[in-house]
Amino acid sequence: MITVIGERQAKIDGQFIYLGPLTDCKECKLKGVCFNLDAGALYRIVEVRDVKHDCMVHEDGVRVVKVEKESMVGAIAKKGALEGTTITYEVIKCDHLGCEHYHLCHPLGIDKGHKARIAKIKGDLECAEGKKLVKVTFE
Numbered sequence: 001m002i003t004v005i006g007e008r009q010a011k012i013d014g015q016f017i018y019l020g021p022l023t024d025c026k027e028c029k030l031k032g033v034c035f036n037l038d039a040g041a042l043y044r045i046v047e048v049r050d051v052k053h054d055c056m057v058h059e060d061g062v063r064v065v066k067v068e069k070e071s072m073v074g075a076i077a078k079k080g081a082l083e084g085t086t087i088t089y090e091v092i093k094c095d096h097l098g099c100e101h102y103h104l105c106h107p108l109g110i111d112k113g114h115k116a117r118i119a120k121i122k123g124d125l126e127c128a129e130g131k132k133l134v135k136v137t138f139e
Helices: none
Strands: 002-006 015-017 042-053 062-070 072-077 086-088 115-125 133-138
Antiparallel strands (some): 002 062, 072 133
16 A cells, blocks of 8 residues: 655654645645555554655655555453354553553554454463453454
């Protein structure tokens, strides 16, 4: 998939979460290329092209890049976790900011109420609060 990204962010293997179109961009001639991604999805840059364009949002302009959608990883309650099912994501409430799994319980790009399909259950997680959790990959 081809899109554009800010010049400073245009690096191979760089990752970003597309948050959706900006209102500042509604008159831009490149909006079709910028807005062709799925909002809330994680992407990885696999190719940076030589083509550069001016941009009203990015000070240094934007670079044309090829991206691939990445699977997102998170933690969910073990009860009811079943591969292939679609869930309404609930953030795991946790006060242990230093926990090694905190980023899984609060994954970037997946907000409370987000619908996500469980592609794979990767295994049990040890929770500092004793909750029964599993690590999953979302589609």
